Amino acid sequence: MFKKKEQSQRKPLTIKQRNRLNGYLFLLPNIIGFLVFILVPVIASFGMGFVEWNGFGSPKFIGLDNYAKLMQDDNFKISFINSIVFMVLTVPLTLFIALVVAVWLNAGIKFLKVFRTAIFLPYVTSTIAIAVVWQLIFNPSKGPVNMFLHNLGIENLPGWFASSSWALIAVSIVYIWNSVGYYMVLYLAGLQGVPEHLYEAAEIDGAGIYRKFFSITLPSLSPIIFFTLIIGVINSFKIFDLIYVLTQGGPGRSTQVLVYTIYNTAFKQFNYGYASAMSYVLFILILIITLIQFRGQKKWVNY
Amino acid sequence: MKKIMSFMLVSILLVSMLAACASNGGNNSNSGSTSGETTNTSNSSSTSNGSSPATTKQVKFTVPVLPDDLETFNLVNEEFKKENSNIEVEFIAFPATQYYEKLRIQLSGGVEYDLFGGVLDKMIDTGIVEPLDEYIKANNTDVIGYGELLDNLKVNGSIYGLPYRKSNWMMFYNKDLFDAAGIAYPSEDITWTEFRELAKKLTSGSGPDKTYGAFLHHWAQTWYMQAVQSGASVIDKDLTPFIDAMQYRLDLEADGSIMPWTESKSTGTHYNAFFQSGKVAMSIIGDWHVAQLRQAEDEGKISFNWDVTPVPHPDGVKANTSLGLPVSLMMNKNSKHKEEAYKVIEFFSGPVAAEIFASRGFITGYSNEDIIAAYFGDGSRNPANIHYFFETTEFAEYPMLPGVKTIVVDGIYVQEGELVFAGEQTPQEAVEKMKTRIESEWASIYEDQFKIN
Numbered sequence: 098m099f100k101k102k103e104q105s106q107r108k109p110l111t112i113k114q115r116n117r118l119n120g121y122l123f124l125l126p127n128i129i130g131f132l133v134f135i136l137v138p139v140i141a142s143f144g145m146g147f148v149e150w151n152g153f154g155s156p157k158f159i160g161l162d163n164y165a166k167l168m169q170d171d172n173f174k175i176s177f178i179n180s181i182v183f184m185v186l187t188v189p190l191t192l193f194i195a196l197v198v199a200v201w202l203n204a205g206i207k208f209l210k211v212f213r214t215a216i217f218l219p220y221v222t223s224t225i226a227i228a229v230v231w232q233l234i235f236n237p238s239k240g241p242v243n244m245f246l247h248n249l250g251i252e253n254l255p256g257w258f259a260s261s262s263w264a265l266i267a268v269s270i271v272y273i274w275n276s277v278g279y280y281m282v283l284y285l286a287g288l289q290g291v292p293e294h295l296y297e298a299a300e301i302d303g304a305g306i307y308r309k310f311f312s313i314t315l316p317s318l319s320p321i322i323f324f325t326l327i328i329g330v331i332n333s334f335k336i337f338d339l340i341y342v343l344t345q346g347g348p349g350r351s352t353q354v355l356v357y358t359i360y361n362t363a364f365k366q367f368n369y370g371y372a373s374a375m376s377y378v379l380f381i382l383i384l385i386i387t388l389i390q391f392r393g394q395k396k397w398v399n400y
Numbered sequence: 401m402k403k404i405m406s407f408m409l410v411s412i413l414l415v416s417m418l419a420a421c422a423s424n425g426g427n428n429s430n431s432g433s434t435s436g437e438t439t440n441t442s443n444s445s446s447t448s449n450g451s452s453p454a455t456t457k458q459v460k461f462t463v464p465v466l467p468d469d470l471e472t473f474n475l476v477n478e479e480f481k482k483e484n485s486n487i488e489v490e491f492i493a494f495p496a497t498q499y500y501e502k503l504r505i506q507l508s509g510g511v512e513y514d515l516f517g518g519v520l521d522k523m524i525d526t527g528i529v530e531p532l533d534e535y536i537k538a539n540n541t542d543v544i545g546y547g548e549l550l551d552n553l554k555v556n557g558s559i560y561g562l563p564y565r566k567s568n569w570m571m572f573y574n575k576d577l578f579d580a581a582g583i584a585y586p587s588e589d590i591t592w593t594e595f596r597e598l599a600k601k602l603t604s605g606s607g608p609d610k611t612y613g614a615f616l617h618h619w620a621q622t623w624y625m626q627a628v629q630s631g632a633s634v635i636d637k638d639l640t641p642f643i644d645a646m647q648y649r650l651d652l653e654a655d656g657s658i659m660p661w662t663e664s665k666s667t668g669t670h671y672n673a674f675f676q677s678g679k680v681a682m683s684i685i686g687d688w689h690v691a692q693l694r695q696a697e698d699e700g701k702i703s704f705n706w707d708v709t710p711v712p713h714p715d716g717v718k719a720n721t722s723l724g725l726p727v728s729l730m731m732n733k734n735s736k737h738k739e740e741a742y743k744v745i746e747f748f749s750g751p752v753a754a755e756i757f758a759s760r761g762f763i764t765g766y767s768n769e770d771i772i773a774a775y776f777g778d779g780s781r782n783p784a785n786i787h788y789f790f791e792t793t794e795f796a797e798y799p800m801l802p803g804v805k806t807i808v809v810d811g812i813y814v815q816e817g818e819l820v821f822a823g824e825q826t827p828q829e830a831v832e833k834m835k836t837r838i839e840s841e842w843a844s845i846y847e848d849q850f851k852i853n
Contacts, residue, residue, distance in 0.1 A: 152508035153526040172841070229668075236666055239608075259662035261824055348665075348818040364501045365806045367525070 145373035152367055163374035173375060175350045176358040179265060180379075183354060184333040186269040187276075192325055195277045199284035200314065213285070217278035228342040231271045232258065261351035264344050268352055272339055276332070280325050287321035288314070319398040327387055334383055355379045459740045460488040464503055465517035466727065467493040468688070469565065472760050476753040480744070487740050507732070514735035515744055520553060520561050520728055524850070525802035530733035531558035535742040545751060545766040549726060552796060556851055561728030562749035563765030565757055567686045568724045568792050569625065571712065572693070572783075575705035577602060577611065577681040586682065586709050588788065589719035592626055592648060595682070595712035599657035602681040613657035615680040616649060617671040618664055620813035621723065621797055622684060623649040629721050630714045634798050634808050635838055639831045646820050646827035653821070661821030676702050684711055686725075687789055691761045694781060708783040710792070724794035726765055763789050801850045807842045 110118065146163055148156035167173050198216060202209055219227065234240050235257035243254045257267040295313050304312065315322075337356040340346060346353035346361075355375065363372035465473055470493040477489055494502045500522040507513060507528065516523070523529055536543060536559065543550055549563060571586065578585050581602055590598070599613030616622040624634065626648065627641035634642075652658045659669060672692050675683045683689075696702045710720035729745045731738065747753060751771065754764035758775035772790050798804045816830040816837075825833075 151525055152504055153528055169840075171837075232666060232668055236663075238663055239667075256662060256822065257666065259666040260822055261819060347815060348822045349815045349824070361806075361811075365810075366803060367504060 142373040142376055145370050146377050147374075148370045149368075150370045152369060156370065159370070163371050164378075166371065167374060167378060172350065172353065172358055173378075176353045176355045177378075177382075179351070179353055180334055180336075180355040180382075183265060183269060183272075183336060184330060186266065187272050187333050188326070188329045190269075191273045191276055192280055192322070192329055194273065195280035195325070196284055196318075196322070198277065199281045199288060200310070202281075203285060203288040213281075216281055219275045220278040222275075224338040225342055227271065227275060228339065231267075232343065235267050258344055259348060261348045264348060264352045268336075268339055268343055271343065272333075272336060275339070276329075280329065283321055283325055284318065287318045291317040316399045320400055323390070323394050323398045327390055330386055330390070331383055334379060458486055458488065459737045460490070461514050461737075461741065461744060462490050462492060463515045463517065463729075463744070464492050464494060464499075464506075464513060466499055467496055469493075469517065469727070469757075469762075472757050472762065473748065475760075476748055476756050479752055479756070480747050483747075484743060487743060489744055512732065512734060514732050514737060514741045515729060516732070517564070517727065517729050519725065519800065519805075520555065520730070521798075521800040521802055521805055523730060524555055524560055524800075525846075528733050529560045530731040530735070530738065531560055532562065532731065532742070532745070533559050535738075535746075539742065539746060541746050542750075545754075545768055547767070549765055552852075553726060553728070553800060554852065555801065561730040562745050563726035563728045564749035564753060565762045565764050566724045566726040567688060568763055568789055568794060569621070569684060569686055569711050569722045570689075570708045570789060571682055571684050571710065572675060572689055572706060572708055573682045574675070574678060574680065575707055576678070577704075581681075585707070588710050588785075590709070590712045591715055592712045593715070596648075596652060596655065596657070599652060599682065600655050603655070603657040610679070612659055612680045614652065614682040614684070615664075615671060615674055616652070616658055616684060618661060620809055620817050623817060624813060625684070625711065625723055626714050628723055628795050628797070629711075630717055631795070634813060635801075635804060635842065637835075639835055642834070643827045643831050646817060646830060649821065650827070661818070665818075678702070678704050687761075687763050690783065690786070694761070697782065706782055707785050708788060709785060710788050718793055720788060720792050722792040722794050723797045724792070725797045726800075728765070799852050801846060801852065803842055803846050808838055812837045812841065 145156070147158060147160060149159050149163075150156035202213055206212070234242055237243055237254065237256045237259055240257075242257070246254055255263045255267075257263050291314060295317075296309055299309050299313060334354075335356060336354055337360065340352055340354055340357050341360075344352040346357050356379070359372050359375045359379070362368050362375060463473075470491055473491040477491065480487075480489060500518060503513075503516055503518065504523075504526065507516075507526065520529075535541070546563065549566070550559060553559065553561070553563065571590075573586060575585065581604070583598070583601055586595075586598060595614070602611070602613035604611050624642055624645050627645040628634070630641060632639070632641040649658075649661070653660045659674075663669070671683055671685050672689065674680055675685075675689075676693070676696050690708070693702065693706060711722050713719055713721050729749055731741045731745060735741050749765055751766055751768060754766040754768075754771045755774045757764045758771045759777065761775070763775070764771055767790065772787075775790060776786060798809050812834050816825075816834050819825045820827055820830045
């Protein structure tokens with residue numbers, strides 16, 4: 098400390114140096130948080146993927162055994178497939194609905210704020226409350242959804258959370274309803290940035306509403322759509338809380354997704370090494386999908 | 401000047417962060433070993449060998465226990481203080497659903513609890529639970545009061561904890577509904593076949609006003625109970641008894657006398673609220689339900705009369721054969737004050753503590769006439785036939801080996817059972833899958849390491 102004091106007295110910092118220093122100082126709290134709570138655990142869990150450890154005693158190094166075991170593990174296979182199915186079910190629909198709603202709200206309808214709030218609200222609502230309400234809505238015998246379907250004359254009513262073929266779909270519906278608001282806000286912000294004169298010019302050229310949407314709105318939004326696509330895919334793989342409160346992975350193992358299985362393996366069965374190996378498979382899966390998306394963006398994203 | 405200040409601040413921050421990291425890392429690598437001063441044990445003199453009364457050595461223990469038991473432990477602690485002035489015990493509780501997660505993460509992170517409460521199977525694989533056989537011998541502890549329970553709790557031939565209480569299954573029934581239907585109360589010797597007939601007779605109405613003859617909570621224990629009552633275990637190689645057990649639940653659902661699994665699961669129906677609603681005549685659940693119902697009576701939430709009777713039994717099995725789950729106090733083998741720690745275990749699961757636990761409605765591991773009398777109370781409170789709890793012949797709900805509860809019962813049995821009750825596979829198919837899954841998911845990891853008795 099004294100050394101620093103001497104130094105600073107000897108050679109005053111230039112304005113540029115001082116600005117740079119200030120910049121780093123501002124970043125420091127966040128960087129420390131990132132290092133301590135994210136980077137270190139990420140590296141540690143990579144190492145943990147090669148050991149067998151229940152939290153006590155010394156970890157036993159077993160090389161790639163954990164990864165080899167994953168290939169044979171039904172629980173893991175089922176969760177892996179469920180995670181991918183869940184992603185396919187939710188991401189395109191969420192983004193599509195969010196985009197449609199954003200464009201609709203942007204058209205300057207009445208009560209804009211009311212609708213915007215109503216659509217964003219689920220995103221900031223407690224998961225527990227959401228779970229309780231949707232359990233009632235999806236009740237197979239007394240819930241309003243099945244009552245409605247019954248009145249339409251449909252005979253084989255879906256069992257929703259109580260049926261292994263419907264449970265993942267039911268969770269997806271809740272998830273989409275829950276997260277549309279977030280993406281809608283992002284799209285709304287993006288729509289504000291589309292220059293008005295483009296639309297005016299297009300109108301003069303005789304473009305209709307659809308033409309304007311596909312030739313102006315969509316290309317202008319493409320960087321945001323790209324961003325939301327990546328975030329959406331990552332978020333869908335991170336799904337845990339809804340599953341935890343709605344189905345606990347059931348019925349059977351029909352809604353067991355990767356993060357839920359990782360949680361169970363690490364914190365219910367205390368098999369930290371094996372759970373770390375699973376997390377790394379999830380990480381690599383997300384990485385590959387994201388890289389593919391970055392490759393693909395050149396073809397359709399306009400900056 | 402400001403610049404220098406900010407420099408200093410930042411460097412202090414960094415240094416303290418690094419220091420924190422370092423000490424943390426040190427603790428982690430030392431977890432399971434005894435180096436480093438313990439956080440919760442303070443002693444003025446050095447070794448734990450000083451049995452001479454002249455050295456008044458003060459030892460302090462912080463003991464995590466399940467939240468339901470905290471209050472009673474504090475009451476027992478008052479008695480303990482009178483006899484042991486040199487040992488100070490403080491009980492703490494963690495939320496029940498995350499109890500073992502938190503306890504194990506703290507222990508592996510360097511918090512060195514000398515003692516902790518819980519079920520053996522969730523802790524024994526840590527390798528830090530001290531076998532108590534030597535201490536029991538050395539201290540001449542009276543273990544007769546624990547009966548056969550202690551032998552049943554042995555893992556690999558050793559006793560790893562003394563049970564301070566246990567939960568037993570019982571049948572709770574709504575007397576008013578029996579009266580209204582003009583049916584005699586269930587006898588203490590009732591078979592599952594008779595139970596099914598009885599449930600049918602007690603079912604009435606439909607839709608929201610339906611009164612169910614019985615309620616079986618969605619836990620796997622409620623359907624696999626009858627297999628275990630006849631001597632099977634959830635990790636047996638031959639699981640055929642469990643086929644009938646699942647079929648039995650299906651039969652009850654087909655009769656319409658219990659709420660179907662799909663409905664109870666998707667509505668989140670809870671045994672406690674549902675029985676209190678007065679819409680179910682018989683409910684099979686654990687002894688803790690007594691405390692829940694008494695509380696409801698105190699709060700004026702229920703007005704009907706209720707009582708308990710032994711759970712139904714399979715044909716050829718003795719009446720009042722139930723399932724039980726003991727909860728124990730265990731010692732950390734890294735404790736530096738093992739003699740004192742054992743004194744705490746001995747006292748808090750022994751006769752004095754048991755009497756206090758019993759008087760507060762817990763079934764205790766240790767039992768004698770005084771304790772039973774304390775459990776009965778003055779007879780002014782429901783249920784009138786509470787004595788059945790102390791007269792059970794019991795099988796362990798599941799073998800108390802690591803992973804059996806989390807992997808086998810809460811995992812495999814729940815999941816395969818769910819598919820049966822959702823009508824997506826037959827009991828035979830379920831049992832086939834259970835057999836292969838137990839082999840690959842549980843036995844391949846734990847079977848060689850841990851054995852009962």
